[in-house]
Amino acid sequence: MDPRLAQVVERLSVGSGRVCFLLDHEYRLAWVSPELRGFLGVGDDAPLGIGRHIAALGLESAWRDAVTPESRLRLAREIVLPWLGTDELPPDAREALPAEFAELFAGVEPVAPPPVRTGSIDYVQPGLPPFPIDFVAASLRDQTGELIGTMVLMYLDLRPSLVALLGRGDAAMYERMARLIHPERRATAILFADLQASGELSRTLPTAAYFGLIRELTTSFDALVAEHGGIVGKHAGDGWTAFVLAQDVGGPSAAVAGCIEIAQRLRAHAAAGSLNLPAEPVLQINSGVHWGPGVYLGQLVPGGRLEVTALGDEVNECARIQQCARGGALLASKQALELLDSPDAQHLGLDPSHLTYHPLAAMDTATEKTRRDAGTVAVAPIPRW
Structure with missing residues (x-):
C-alpha cells in the first residue's frame, strides 16, 4: 500500500x-x-x-x-x-x-x-x-x-438528535442483540417482572405521575439488565422481560444469578419510596425466574424498532411463575436454582440445598391456565435482600 x-x-x-x-x-x-x-x-x-x-x-x-x-x-x-x-x-x-x-x-x-x-x-x-x-x-x-x-x-x-437517543442506550447490550440476527436455540435464564395492582395505581395517581412511575421503573430495569450482561425483552406497559444468555456471562450459574439479582434490585428500588410521587403508594414488583436450556431466541425487526423475542415452553412457564407471585414475591424455578454454583449462591445469600419447592399447581394464586400449562413446575420463594 x-x-x-x-x-x-x-x-x-x-x-x-x-x-x-x-x-x-x-x-x-x-x-x-x-x-x-x-x-x-x-x-x-x-x-x-x-x-x-x-x-x-x-x-x-x-x-x-x-x-x-x-x-x-x-x-x-x-x-x-x-x-x-x-x-x-x-x-x-x-x-x-x-x-x-x-x-x-x-x-x-x-x-x-x-x-x-x-x-x-x-x-x-x-x-x-x-x-x-x-x-x-x-x-x-x-x-x-x-x-x-x-x-x-x-x-x-439519521438526524443527530435521533442518533443521540440511540447513544443513550447500552452499547454492549446492542452488541449482544446484534449477535442474535439469526434465531436459534440458546441456553438462557429468563426473567419476567410485573408491577402489582397497576390498574389501581393508574386510577389513583395523576396520569402524568403514573407515566413517570412506569418510565422510572422501566429505565431502572433496562439499566440493571444491561449491567448484568442480559438482553431486554418486550415491555408490555407495567411488565418487563429479560434474557441472560449463558454464552454472554460465562455459564448457566452466572445467567441465573444475574436474573435473580436484577429482580432483587428492581423490587428493592420500587420499595424504597424515592420515586417522587404525590403520595408514595406501596409498590410491589412480582417476579419469576426460570431456565431454558434451548430457548429459541432471535431478533424481531418489525420496522419501527429492534427487539429480541424468545419462544419455547420455558418462556411460557416463566410467565406463569411470575403470575403466581404476589405481594412483591420473587419465585424461581427448581431448574434455575439448582444451576447455581457455590460462589453465586453465596453472593445471593442462598443455600439451594435447604430450599423448599412447591409445584405451581399447589399454589393458591395459580389460575386454571397455569395449572394446565405449567402446573408441575416447582418453584421456591427468594427472600428479600
Whole structure:
C-alpha cells in the first residue's frame, strides 16, 4: 500500500464505528474497515476482492449480495460512469464487467471526478426488506495535489438528535442483540417482572405521575439488565422481560444469578419510596425466574424498532411463575436454582440445598391456565435482600 494511503488507514483505525473503505489511486480496493467487514459478514480479504477495481467489485458475492440489483446499476450509472470511461478501465476490470455494466460503459468518455461524490444504496439483510444507506466518496490528495486514493464513508441518514437517543442506550447490550440476527436455540435464564395492582395505581395517581412511575421503573430495569450482561425483552406497559444468555456471562450459574439479582434490585428500588410521587403508594414488583436450556431466541425487526423475542415452553412457564407471585414475591424455578454454583449462591445469600419447592399447581394464586400449562413446575420463594 502507498505509505501515504497507509497513514489514512492508521487515522481511520483509531476508535471504532467507521463504516468505510479506501480505493487506491487506480480505484482498486485497498482497505475495508473492521466495522464494514462485520456489516458484510466477511473477515478475510479474499471474499472482499482486495486489489480489484471498483468497477468489478460487484462480481464479489460479499458486495453483490449486500445490495439490490437496482443499486448496483445506479452506482455504475451515477458514480462510476461520470469519471471512468471504458478506455480508463484496466483489462481485468473490463473483462469482468457483467453485460449490463459493459453496455453502460461503452463509448463513455472519462471526466475528472469531483472532489466529493454522494449517493445511496439499498442494503440487503437476509430475511428482511432492503433499507437505504447513504455514502460520501471523497478524493484523497497529498500536499502536491496528487491523487493517492478515495475514501468512501457509509452512514445511515439519521438526524443527530435521533442518533443521540440511540447513544443513550447500552452499547454492549446492542452488541449482544446484534449477535442474535439469526434465531436459534440458546441456553438462557429468563426473567419476567410485573408491577402489582397497576390498574389501581393508574386510577389513583395523576396520569402524568403514573407515566413517570412506569418510565422510572422501566429505565431502572433496562439499566440493571444491561449491567448484568442480559438482553431486554418486550415491555408490555407495567411488565418487563429479560434474557441472560449463558454464552454472554460465562455459564448457566452466572445467567441465573444475574436474573435473580436484577429482580432483587428492581423490587428493592420500587420499595424504597424515592420515586417522587404525590403520595408514595406501596409498590410491589412480582417476579419469576426460570431456565431454558434451548430457548429459541432471535431478533424481531418489525420496522419501527429492534427487539429480541424468545419462544419455547420455558418462556411460557416463566410467565406463569411470575403470575403466581404476589405481594412483591420473587419465585424461581427448581431448574434455575439448582444451576447455581457455590460462589453465586453465596453472593445471593442462598443455600439451594435447604430450599423448599412447591409445584405451581399447589399454589393458591395459580389460575386454571397455569395449572394446565405449567402446573408441575416447582418453584421456591427468594427472600428479600
